[in-house]
Amino acid sequence: MHLVSGVTCPFCGCCCDDVEVIVEDNKVFDVRNACALGASKFMGYNRHRNTKPLIRKNGELVEASLEEAIERCAEILANAQYPLLYGWSNTSCEAIRVGLEMAEEVGGVIDNTTTACHGPSILAIQDVGIPGCTLGQIRHRADLIIYWGCNPWSAHPRHIERYTALSEGRFQRAIWKRYLSRLILESARKKRYRAASLIFKGGAATLPAEREEKWILPPPGERKMVVIDVQRTRTADLADIFIKVKPGGDYDVLQALRALIRDEELDVDEVAGIPVEKLEELADLMVNARFGVLFFGLGLTMSVGKLRNVEAAIKLTRDLNMYTKFLIMPMRGHFNVTGANVVFTWQTGYPYAVDFSHGYPRYNPGETSAIDILSRGDADAALVIASDPVSSFPRRAVENLVNNPLIVIDPSLSPTALMADVVIPSAFVGIEAEGTTYRMDHVPLPLKKVVDPPQGILTDEEILQRILRKIREIKNKSSSS
Amino acid sequence: MELTLITGRTMEQGCTKEHAKISDEYMMSVAICEMNAEDMKRLGIRDGGNVKISTEVGSIVVKAVKSRRIRTPGIVFIPFGPWVNAILPSDTEGTGMPLLKGFKVKVEPTDDLALTIKDLLLKIYGKK
Numbered sequence: 001m002h003l004v005s006g007v008t009c010p011f012c013g014c015c016c017d018d019v020e021v022i023v024e025d026n027k028v029f030d031v032r033n034a035c036a037l038g039a040s041k042f043m044g045y046n047r048h049r050n051t052k053p054l055i056r057k058n059g060e061l062v063e064a065s066l067e068e069a070i071e072r073c074a075e076i077l078a079n080a081q082y083p084l085l086y087g088w089s090n091t092s093c094e095a096i097r098v099g100l101e102m103a104e105e106v107g108g109v110i111d112n113t114t115t116a117c118h119g120p121s122i123l124a125i126q127d128v129g130i131p132g133c134t135l136g137q138i139r140h141r142a143d144l145i146i147y148w149g150c151n152p153w154s155a156h157p158r159h160i161e162r163y164t165a166l167s168e169g170r171f172q173r174a175i176w177k178r179y180l181s182r183l184i185l186e187s188a189r190k191k192r193y194r195a196a197s198l199i200f201k202g203g204a205a206t207l208p209a210e211r212e213e214k215w216i217l218p219p220p221g222e223r224k225m226v227v228i229d230v231q232r233t234r235t236a237d238l239a240d241i242f243i244k245v246k247p248g249g250d251y252d253v254l255q256a257l258r259a260l261i262r263d264e265e266l267d268v269d270e271v272a273g274i275p276v277e278k279l280e281e282l283a284d285l286m287v288n289a290r291f292g293v294l295f296f297g298l299g300l301t302m303s304v305g306k307l308r309n310v311e312a313a314i315k316l317t318r319d320l321n322m323y324t325k326f327l328i329m330p331m332r333g334h335f336n337v338t339g340a341n342v343v344f345t346w347q348t349g350y351p352y353a354v355d356f357s358h359g360y361p362r363y364n365p366g367e368t369s370a371i372d373i374l375s376r377g378d379a380d381a382a383l384v385i386a387s388d389p390v391s392s393f394p395r396r397a398v399e400n401l402v403n404n405p406l407i408v409i410d411p412s413l414s415p416t417a418l419m420a421d422v423v424i425p426s427a428f429v430g431i432e433a434e435g436t437t438y439r440m441d442h443v444p445l446p447l448k449k450v451v452d453p454p455q456g457i458l459t460d461e462e463i464l465q466r467i468l469r470k471i472r473e474i475k476n477k478s479s480s481s
Numbered sequence: 482m483e484l485t486l487i488t489g490r491t492m493e494q495g496c497t498k499e500h501a502k503i504s505d506e507y508m509m510s511v512a513i514c515e516m517n518a519e520d521m522k523r524l525g526i527r528d529g530g531n532v533k534i535s536t537e538v539g540s541i542v543v544k545a546v547k548s549r550r551i552r553t554p555g556i557v558f559i560p561f562g563p564w565v566n567a568i569l570p571s572d573t574e575g576t577g578m579p580l581l582k583g584f585k586v587k588v589e590p591t592d593d594l595a596l597t598i599k600d601l602l603l604k605i606y607g608k609k
Contacts, residue, residue, distance in 0.1 A: 011499075040496040048501030119577045155490040230487060230583075231551055231558070247485050247556065247583040298489065302581040306574075333490075353577060369577030391502060391563045394571035394579050395538055395605065402606045414502050415563050415598060419606060 001029060004450045009038040010090070010430025012156050013332030013440035014163070021450045028431070028451060035157035045428050050413040051454045054423040061423065066456065070463070072422045073383070074470030076405040078478075080381035082357055083108035084401075086370045087387030089334035092435020092447060095460035096336075096343040099385065102468045104356045105475075109379070111370040112340035113333075114352040116392055119365055120301040121330045122341065122351050124310035131317055131327050133293075134441045135162075138327070140169035144289035146226045148313065149250060149299020150331045153234035159331070160238060164293075165225040172223045179238055186237075215241050215281065220288060228253070229299060243282065246273040248304040254312035257283055261319050292326040298333075332440040335430070339438035374400045383407040385460060386429070388414040409463055426460045427453035433460070482524055484557045486534070486565075486586040494560040502563075503598055511562030512595045514588070515548035520555065526590045533591040534559070536568045536584070539605075542593045557588060563598060567605050 007019040020032040021042060031042040053069035054061040064072075077083050085103050088096050089112050096112075103110035114122060138145070145164045152159040160166045165175045217240060218224060227239040228250075236242040245253050249272020256271040260283035266276050286292055294317055300309040313328060320326035332338050341351035348354045350363035353370070366372055370389070373379050374397035381404050390398050391414065401419075408420040411428045427433040432453035438444050453459075458466075493510035500506060514532055526532055528547040533540050534557075541564050551558060559565040568586070573579050596604060 011495075036492060037495040037499070041499040044496075044500035048503060115577050116579075123576065151489065154492045154495065157492070231553070231556065233550065244553070247487060299582065301578060302488075303583045304580065306576050306578055306580075365577035366573060366575035369573065371571060371579060372573055372577060375571040375573075388502065390602070390606075391498075391566065392561060393566060394569040395567050396571040398566065399606060412501065415602060418503070418599070418602060 004448065007448045007450060008430060008437060008445045009034055009041075010335045010428070010437070010447060011038045011041050012335060013338060014156050014159050015335055015437055015439040015445050016158050016162060017445050023450055026451050037157060042431065045411070045431055048413060049411070049454070050417070050423065050425045051457060053425065054417075054420075056421040061418075061420070066424070066458075069422050069424050070466050070470055073407045073424070073467045074474055076381050076407060076422070077102070077106045077108070077383060077467070078471045078474040080106065080108065080405070082373075082379055083381040083383065084370060084373055084379040085110040085383045085385070086112070086389060087385040088112040088340040089114070089337035090386035090429070091336065091460045092429045092433070092437065093336065093339045093343045093444075094435050095385070095429070095464055096340055097347065098461055098464040098468060100344065100347045100354075102464060102471070103354070105468060105471055107357050107359065109353070109355045109357065109368055109370070109373060110344070111353045111368075112344065113337055113387055113392075114341055115365070115369045115371060117298060117333050117337070118301055118330045119352065119369065120307035121296075121310045123307040123365060124314055127307075128311055128314050128318070130314055131321060132329055132441065133327050134443055135439070138293050139163045139167045141171050141291045142169075142293045143172055143221060143223050144226070144285060144292035145223070146228065146292070146294045147235055147239070147331075148228045148294055148296045149230075149303070150295060150297020151229065151233040151235045152295075152331065153238065155297070155333065156331055159295075160225075160235070164295075165223060165238065175223055175225060175240070178218065178240070183237075217241075217285075221290065224285070226282070226285070241282070241285075243274055243278065249273060250300055250303060250309045251305040251312055253279070254309065254316050257286070258312070258316050258319050261287060261316070261323070286320055286326070287323045289324055289326070292320065292324065294326070294328045295331050296328065297331040329441060336437040338440055338442055339436065339444070342438050342442065371397045374398075379404060381405040381407075383409070384416050384420075385409040385464075386426075388416045390415040390419055409460060424463055425457055426463055427457050429460060432457070435459075435461075482588060483585045484520065484555055484588050485583055487556060487558050487582045488561055488565050488569075489558065489582070491560045494562065507562075508595070508598060511560045512543045512564045513546045513559065514543045515546050515551055515558040516588075517551045517554045517556065518547050520557070520588075521545060521547060523554075524588060524590060526588075531591050531593060531595060533589050533593065534565075534568060535587040535589075536570065538570055539568050541565070541567050541601075542591055542595045544595060545590075557586065563601060564595070567601065
């Protein structure tokens with residue numbers, strides 16, 4: 001049994017690099033420091049594992065040799081007119097680089113999962129720029145932390161503990177004590193209510209639907225956490241202030257805050273369900289912060305307004321920089337989705353949805369993005385790597401994806417793999433294979449190999465290189481004949 | 482009755498998807514619909530009972546779960562997964578991103594059972 005320390009977690013965009021993995025007989029025995037999500041990946045990655053290449057014959061997926069599967073992949077991609085190469089956010093930058101080479105070779109479209117998460121954020125950033133920094137700066141200096149339309153408690157469980165409100169920074173203290181005392185008070189309130197309801201209502205022990213939130217704030221200069229969301233998530237329970245916005249009302253609230261920050265008066269009593277007095281208090285809090293940061297999630301990108309919501313949030317941050325220091329950062333989901341954007345941009349000039357069908361990279365989200373291509377039925381073949389679009393794309397897009405030849409390269413048997421024509425199992429990047437990943441703040445981190453992959457299982461990079469070699473062989477053969 | 486559907490990540494969905502999406506645990510964590518207690522009472526839906534969620538794209542059956550987190554009536558929440566995706570519209574309005582939060586759905590109680598992942602894929606996409 002041995003301990004591998006300093007392991008980077010291959011789950012979410014936090015890329016926590018303090019994970020320790022205990023390995024016994026080439027198996028993960030235990031994992032330390034990881035959150036529930038990271039731990040379930042390290043402890044459960046080998047369950048329901050597929051280790052055999054599969055090819056669909058007579059409607060059924062049957063076992064095949066790796067050579068046969070690679071040959072079939074190369075044939076599909078070389079013969080396709082407009083193939084889609086999708087996924088990339090759960091693999092290493094090194095594999096993504098090979099994928100881009102392949103997309104250029106086959107003249108297809110290459111897109112990463114940004115298209116279905118923070119694509120609108122990228123579009124907004126390209127419109128108005130972004131004031132950003134590393135998470136280390138935020139940990140040590142931020143005194144106002146705002147989470148807007150995101151729930152790190154569920155999606156990035158160590159984000160608050162490692163980088164923001166619950167972390168001990170050099171110049172800012174964690175809010176642990178305040179949180180715990182609030183938790184005790186809240187628990188006592190619930191108990192009192194339940195006891196009272198037993199006595200007076202004969203047993204209906206439910207809490208009141210909504211009570212008036214009273215903001216009790218720490219002194220200026222001390223760290224504060226604000227959550228703005230459509231429902232009271234567990235992250236909201238941690239916050240000093242929770243503001244509930246009506247679904248689809250984010251854009252209105254962001255623009256109202258921009259007006260309030262410029263000392264303009266609003267001629268309404270409430271905006272998207274939030275009383276104007278509360279917004280005024282929030283605007284005061286923002287202006288008086290010494291170092292504020294706004295983290296936003298899919299609550300802005302996936303709801304009505306999409307890129308315009310993000311654009312308004314960035315413009316709010318820009319306006320706040322007239323008075324104080326304020327930054328903004330998207331909460332990126334997959335562990336290397338930022339890396340996918342970075343590598344795509346190095347190689348092609350564009351972060352996602354890159355079309356090589358004209359022989360040069362072209363970028364027009366809405367036209368060259370995966371969901372649009374599939375919904376229109378334009379792609380005549382697809383390669384999906386390290387992703388599961390059957391579980392994340394709308395029905396019409398999935399219908400067209402599975403009705404054409406589909407190749408899946410994935411360590412586990414996902415719903416997309418079940419629908420594929422060729423399945424090639426690969427090694428888990430960050431567990432069974434090394435590589436490079438980019439944290440959500442664009443800091444590159446090394447991914448470690450803690451155990452060996454099963455016999456005969458190659459890494460994504462190796463599989464892609466072998467398919468690419470085969471495609472070139474087929475193309476050379478057809479051009480010479 | 483029309484309610485507003487929000488999709489999103491949950492801790493259970495995140496953990497079970499790493500084990501296996503073809504497992505029962507994954508189905509139990511994503512083939513659910515978290516609802517406000519008042520909405521459930523008004524629609525005659527019991528906690529743990531099945532509900533049919535419909536949009537113009539199609540309908541699915543999932544398990545209703547009473548949630549204390551959803552305190553505003555009129556909102557329902559379904560975690561990301563193949564079940565909810567089967568009823569999502571694919572129009573991206575030229576942005577590349579479909580609307581996945583805050584669209585109208587019809588919710589009604591049903592005696593039908595939620596389909597397993599393999600049955601769902603077979604029924605909707607005709608492959609397994």
